[in-house]
Amino acid sequence: MGFKSEIARRRTFGIISHPDAGKTTLTEKLLLFGGAIQEAGAVKNNKIKKTATSDFMEIERQRGISVATSVLAFLYKDKKINILDTPGHKDFAEDTFRTLTAVDSVIVVVDVAKGVEEQTIKLVEVCRMRNIPMIVFINKLDREGKDAFDLLDDLEQKLGLSVTPLSFPIGMGYDFKGIYNIYEKNINLFSGDSKKNIEDTIAFDNIDNPELETIIGEKAAQDLRDNLELVHGVYAPFNVESYLSGKQQPVFFGSALNNFGVRELLDCFIEIAPAPRPKMAEERLVKPDEKELTGFVFKIHANMDPKHRDRLAFIKVVSGTFERNKPYLHVRQGKNLKFSSPNAFFAEKKEIVDTSYPGDIVGLHDTGNFKIGDTLTEGESLHYKGIPSFSPEHFRYINNADPMKSKQLGKGVDQLMDEGVAQLFTLELNGRKVIGTVGALQFEVIQYRLEHEYGAKCSYENFPVYKACWVDPQDNKNDEFREFQRIKQKFLAKDKQGQMVFLADSQFSLQMTQQKYPSVKLHFTSEFK
Ligand code: G4P
Numbered sequence: 001m002g003f004k005s006e007i008a009r010r011r012t013f014g015i016i017s018h019p020d021a022g023k024t025t026l027t028e029k030l031l032l033f034g035g036a037i038q039e040a041g042a043v044k045n046n047k048i049k050k051t052a053t054s055d056f057m058e059i060e061r062q063r064g065i066s067v068a069t070s071v072l073a074f075l076y077k078d079k080k081i082n083i084l085d086t087p088g089h090k091d092f093a094e095d096t097f098r099t100l101t102a103v104d105s106v107i108v109v110v111d112v113a114k115g116v117e118e119q120t121i122k123l124v125e126v127c128r129m130r131n132i133p134m135i136v137f138i139n140k141l142d143r144e145g146k147d148a149f150d151l152l153d154d155l156e157q158k159l160g161l162s163v164t165p166l167s168f169p170i171g172m173g174y175d176f177k178g179i180y181n182i183y184e185k186n187i188n189l190f191s192g193d194s195k196k197n198i199e200d201t202i203a204f205d206n207i208d209n210p211e212l213e214t215i216i217g218e219k220a221a222q223d224l225r226d227n228l229e230l231v232h233g234v235y236a237p238f239n240v241e242s243y244l245s246g247k248q249q250p251v252f253f254g255s256a257l258n259n260f261g262v263r264e265l266l267d268c269f270i271e272i273a274p275a276p277r278p279k280m281a282e283e284r285l286v287k288p289d290e291k292e293l294t295g296f297v298f299k300i301h302a303n304m305d306p307k308h309r310d311r312l313a314f315i316k317v318v319s320g321t322f323e324r325n326k327p328y329l330h331v332r333q334g335k336n337l338k339f340s341s342p343n344a345f346f347a348e349k350k351e352i353v354d355t356s357y358p359g360d361i362v363g364l365h366d367t368g369n370f371k372i373g374d375t376l377t378e379g380e381s382l383h384y385k386g387i388p389s390f391s392p393e394h395f396r397y398i399n400n401a402d403p404m405k406s407k408q409l410g411k412g413v414d415q416l417m418d419e420g421v422a423q424l425f426t427l428e429l430n431g432r433k434v435i436g437t438v439g440a441l442q443f444e445v446i447q448y449r450l451e452h453e454y455g456a457k458c459s460y461e462n463f464p465v466y467k468a469c470w471v472d473p474q475d476n477k478n479d480e481f482r483e484f485q486r487i488k489q490k491f492l493a494k495d496k497q498g499q500m501v502f503l504a505d506s507q508f509s510l511q512m513t514q515q516k517y518p519s520v521k522l523h524f525t526s527e528f529k
Pocket residue numbers: 017018019020021022023024025026045047088139140141142143254255256257258
């Protein structure tokens with residue numbers, strides 16, 4: 001197969017949802033269709049459950065599982081599908097944001113009873129900002145839930161989407177009879193037999209055909225006709241261009257657990273979802289079919305074995321091919337690196353491969369060369385953008401609890417920050433280190449990993465910060481900036497890249513600062529240039 005066909009047949013995407021909406025179950029059913037796994041239950045649940053807060057072994061176990069499920073690849077029809085795992089737990093939201101820089105499209109799973117939930121809102125917002133094509137899957141139709149039209153309204157109002165249903169449920173919960181597939185014009189009947197892997201489909205081109213009554217009953221037939229009329233009246237017809245440019249989001253209904261509506265979703269997905277897309281670097285737009293390799297690191301995973309401190313860096317191939325044993329330029333370090341055992345990912349296992357194509361994810365063993373956001377090329381000085389840091393939610397001083405191990409602590413903190421576990425700030429006034437995380441859970445993970453992987457001990461001390469704001473150094477010429485710097489000295493720090501950060505201790509002080517120094521621009525993400 002030629003280079004261009006290899007690109008054209010790849011679909012790299014992420015499934016996002018609020019925890020418990022059914023992401024894991026859907027992933028598993030997709031893999032079943034691809035023949036990548038043989039039975040349900042084979043994809044281990046990689047959720048960090050709420051009960052894991054203080055159970056370190058549980059954290060470790062889950063971390064192990066999440067390496068295995070970081071990328072799940074399978075073949076379906078003639079397509080090579082790469083699913084990138086995105087943790088749903090809000091404490092790991094940064095991980096998910098970063099993974100979204102490596103996907104070409106997204107499937108959003110929504111629970112029919114709960115509707116749009118908090119994590120979905122945040123994640124969809126990131127996708128919308130990047131114009132990532134999204135398909136919505138409304139799950140758990142076998143249960144009693146919200147009215148389909150109310151849900152569609154919810155998607156538009158709470159998520160700012162512009163939806164168009166491509167399937168429509170016939171009844172719901174106890175009365176759930178099946179789904180009319182608007183895209184394929186057929187009906188799928190629901191038997192409620194959860195062991196069944198592939199359900200029966202009845203072609204139904206013309207919804208006015210009186211046979212509909214015999215199949216689903218009089219009332220259901222009438223309701224379906226009315227609903228479809230409303231759908232056609234209210235929602236714009238599906239337009240693939242609008243979907244691809246992030247302007248329209250098709251919606252499917254189903255039940256992942258019962259494997260109902262999943263094949264329809266997958267069949268439509270492989271038809272409409274984008275193949276690897278061009279990506280913007282600071283210097284230029286890079287097209288996937290360019291001959292030379294370019295790619296970037298979007299995730300780093302520490303090895304499970306604490307004795308070997310090597311890590312796995314996940315690279316998304318943007319253009320060209322990634323070849324085993326070929327030297328590539330690590331742009332930030334300005335040095336060439338060769339990789340003798342690049343990993344490709346398949347469902348649940350990784351294998352050494354010689355060649356990977358755009359859209360693929362390559363796992364590279366790393367002893368500390370890579371940071372999230374690093375770019376690899378064949379010599380070009382290119383920097384992929386789009387992996388910003390957001391303000392952490394929790395801040396604590398980190399103290400060395402074992403003076404004999406300060407080197408180990410320094411190295412451990414450094415490497416964990418490169419992995420993107422948390423953010424480190426160094427106060428300008430006294431050089432004290434402050435760790436910022438999205439969730440409180442990370443502090444325990446960091447403490448545990450420092451001890452078990454680096455032999456260092458740390459303690460924390462509260463540091464009340466409301467928000468970290470990045471300060472544009474371009475402004476620093478004027479008097480107002482100098483005044484800001486002098487008065488707020490106590491609250492200024494440097495992040496790991498050396499950028500200046502203002503750590504506002506309350507919403508009030510942030511507002512006052514903005515009012516008092518209007519020319520000092522405060523930014524809420526690290527990427528503002
Ligand atoms: P997540 O990855 O998005 O967090 O969700 P996950 O797939 O783990 O699903 C969360 C719960 O919802 C699971 O139940 C799962 O079995 C259930 N579920 C998923 N899809 C459907 C569906 O279509 N219908 C119904 N009725 N339930 C569904 P659990 O009891 O939390 O876990 P488990 O013990 O069953 O694994």
